[in-house]
Amino acid sequence: MSMRRTTIKDVAEAARVGVATVSRVLSGGSASPETRERVLTVAAQLDYRPSALGRNLRQQRSGGIGLLLPDITDTFYGRLADGVLACARSAGEPVILGTTGDDEEREAELIGMLVEQGVDRVIAVPSGDGEIWAPTLRAGLTMVFAHRSSGGRDEVPAVLADDRAGVRTAIDYLTGLGHRRIAYLGGPGQSQRLTAFRQALGPLVDEELIVLARGTRDSAYAAAAGLFQHRPDLTAVLAGGNLLGEAAVLAARELDVRVPRDMSLVMFDDVPWAELCSPPLTVIAQPARDIGYRAAELVLRAGGRRPRGVLLPTELIVRGSCGPRGSSRSPR
Amino acid sequence: MSMRRTTIKDVAEAARVGVATVSRVLSGGSASPETRERVLTVAAQLDYRPSALGRNLRQQRSGGIGLLLPDITDTFYGRLADGVLACARSAGEPVILGTTGDDEEREAELIGMLVEQGVDRVIAVPSGDGEIWAPTLRAGLTMVFAHRSSGGRDEVPAVLADDRAGVRTAIDYLTGLGHRRIAYLGGPGQSQRLTAFRQALGPLVDEELIVLARGTRDSAYAAAAGLFQHRPDLTAVLAGGNLLGEAAVLAARELDVRVPRDMSLVMFDDVPWAELCSPPLTVIAQPARDIGYRAAELVLRAGGRRPRGVLLPTELIVRGSCGPRGSSRSPR
DNA sequence: CATGCTCATGGAAACGATTCCATCATGTTT
DNA sequence: AAACATGATGGAATCGTTTCCATGAGCATG
Structure with a gap:
């Protein structure tokens, strides 16, 4: 019924050469022009596609890139994944996707699965402080972090948006409008943004106006609603991600905060x-797709040498969700 | 520096049994209780993880599920992917993701890549009319379609939302509000919805009020704007996807259609x-995540037998974007 | 007691590619 | 002309696993 796939041996026989020669021709090794020609013709005729399985076993690594994201449902990560896929496709490499849910344990599991599969190049949005990664690195994986960097020093190159600058321009913009009580709604694993927020705000920072949520919609909503209720004196909010922003809009509407x-x-x-x-939201745009693309480039072209990380610019896009400081709301 | 991975041979030697026995024990074959015990202990001690590479080559197939989506940036497909990932994870199977951009050629390329990788189980949102799939099926792949079914008869099981019922309830709802000139904004590859639209509307259908866009944002916007401008007499629109809906909202605002x-x-x-x-959109909810999950179940448990497809319910969620037919707009 | 059956077991053969190494032909240098 | 360098070529080993098959032990049945 189903005939066997054509193997390199079939090609070798049909072209009356050895398998070694076929392999060399197909992978760009040296061969005389005439045999090269013959092998190529025969291979095309037989519609020969080398089996990745055999190759992988021999060279002890499956091609392919592992991609570990907190949540593929979040459009930010969707765009990031899109960038990775675009780059991987142009390199002909498959991408294995896994979602961590910002859980270190699940992340570790996924890494285990990847090494089991022989995947030796991984792009990840790290969940925790990155201690899990130490053994992985020692195992010889090529790693690139995207969007977040590992807690401590950077042994792993990272492709990041310039959170620091993004936060700064946003805060400058808000303080320029007269705002003084500015809150920060944060998500998991973004210590960068938080410290940038503290720095940018300087003496104005109010620790009670800093609220951290977990990665879920519910948690984000609860954080936003709690913040708005407890602190009716705040006049501006910086949401550290689209989920948080969504929650803020929803909570504001629910609590009649205009x-x-x-x-x-x-x-x-x-x-x-x-x-x-409505109003259209003023945002700090991040080049999510570029982050993914660059990360893929890095992980693909890592020829042994460990490349330096990349910092991509953010942009403040002013729409209609910010105004001059009005009279602060009265407590309900 | 980097020590060799521990192989089955190491385990066999350490447990003083043959490699065959180790393999049997680990994959649930028969073995005497004592040897089983010994092998398991030793394997655990050495932290042995069988290499997927060797196994794949031997059994001529890489585990893993191929997932082919039009666009991972679209939250619908994001949710669908999330469902697939959830199911795959519980089965310990990796997922290889590819995006087709609703382009048959790219789709064919991706399939080629997957078979090269030895992937023999694929979940796809088919782009074209499904002719590409014929050779693939003959090659022995296990296929499941999600969200859309292949054009003609169904040789491939499909997990679908009940578009027919969804369209019908939406149209009933709109006609119940008094609307007669109802437009349809469609995307690629949704002939199901379109025919359902025609059927549900019956004699009221106006072919000029049916506009099809390609899968991009620009195309969707152009379609919506063009429709609104040319036909100011329409009083209701059914957008066949979130991209189209977004475009409709945008175009309406731009053209001062309230x-x-x-x-x-x-x-x-x-x-x-x-x-x-604002107003909150009335929508036909589709169980995107379930679609993915069910599709993964089907493709995983396909024990040779070809399972029947699945039809999942949709739900009309009434919010604020529909009202009784007002006076139709005057042409500008 | 002999025969046959079941069961655990290990050696060895796949699987399909890459790559080391030996061989042989050809051309170049002394 | 002999020695040597160069380059093309094919045989064979290798990767780590599963699985086929033969072997031998233990046990029951005739």
Whole structure:
């Protein structure tokens, strides 16, 4: 019924050469022009496609790139994945996707699965402080972090958006509008942004206005609603991600906080619906797709040498969700 | 520096048995209780993880599931992918992701890449009319279609949302509000929805009110804007996907068409931002994640027998984007 | 007691590619 | 002309696993 795939041996026999020669011709080794020609012709005729299985076993590594994301449902990571896929496709490499849910344990599991599969190049948005990665690195994996860097020093190159600058311009913008009580709604694993926030705000920082949520919608909503209820005196919010921004808009509407009259809102990450909101959201755009693309480039071209990380620019896109400081809301 | 991975041979030697026995023990074959015990202990001690590479070559297939989506950036497909990943993870199977951009050629390329990798189980949202799939099927792949089915008869099981019922309830809802001139904004590869639209509308159908866009944002916007400009007499629109819905909202705002006063809008697919819109969008919710999960179940448990497809329910979620038929807009 | 059956077991053969190494032909240098 | 360098070529080993098959032990049945 189903005939056997054509193997390198078939090609060798049909072209009356040895298998070694076929392999050399196909992988760019040296061969005389005439045999090269003959082998190529025969291979084309037989529609020969080398089996990745055999090759992988021999060279002890499956091609392919592992991609570990917190949540593929989040459009930010969707765009990031899109960038990785684009680059991988142009290199002909398959991409194995796994989602961690920002859980270190699941992340470790996934890494185990990847090495089991022989995947030796991984792009990850690291969940924890990156201690899990130490053994992985020692095992000889080529790693690149995207969007977040591992907690401590950087043994692993990272492709990041310039959070520091993004936060700074956003805060400058808000303080320029007269805001003083500015809150920060943060998600998991973004210590960078948080410290940038603290730095940018300087003496104005109010620790009670800093709220951290877990990666879920519910958690984000709870954080936003809690913040708005407890601190009616705040006049501006910086949401550290599109999920947080969504939660902020929702909570504001629910609690009758009008944007931007009662409260200004800046959201990290420009998503399509930011423009559809009313008012349209002022955002800090991040080049999510580029982050993925660059990370893939790095992990693919890592010829033994460990490349330096990359910092990509962010952009403040002013729409309609920020206004001058109004009278602060009265407690309900 | 980097020590060799521990192989089955190491385990065999350490446990003083043959490699065959180790393999049997680890894959659930028969063995005497004592040897089983010994092998398991030793394997655990040496932290032995069987290499997928060797296994794959031997059994001529890499485990793993191929997942082919039009666009991972679209949250619908993001949710679908999430479902697939969830199911695959519980089965310990890796998922190889590829995006087709609704392009048959790219789709064919990706399939080629997958078979080269030895992947023999694929979940796909088919782009074209499915002719590409014939040779693939003959090659012995296990295929499941998700979200769309192949054009003709169904040789391939498909997991679908009940588009027919979804369209019908939406149209009933709109006609119930008094609407007669109802437009359809469609995307690629959804002939199902379109025919359902025609059927549900019956004699009211106006072919000029049916506009099809390609899969991009620009194309969707152009389609929506063109429709609104040319036909100011329409009073309701059914958008056949979240991209189309987004375009409709944008175009309506741009052209000063007020929703729902001037025009009612129902969108296929419930996305988080539908609630953030003003007015909040009335949508036909589809169980995207379930579609993915079920598709993965099907493709995993396909024990030779070809399972029947699955039809999952949709739900009309009424929010604020539909109203009774008002006076139709005057041409500009 | 002999025969046959079941079961655990290990050696060895696949699987399909890459790559080391030996061989042989050809051309170049002394 | 002999020695040597160069380059093309094919045989064979290798990667790590599964699985076929033969072997031998233990046990029951005739």
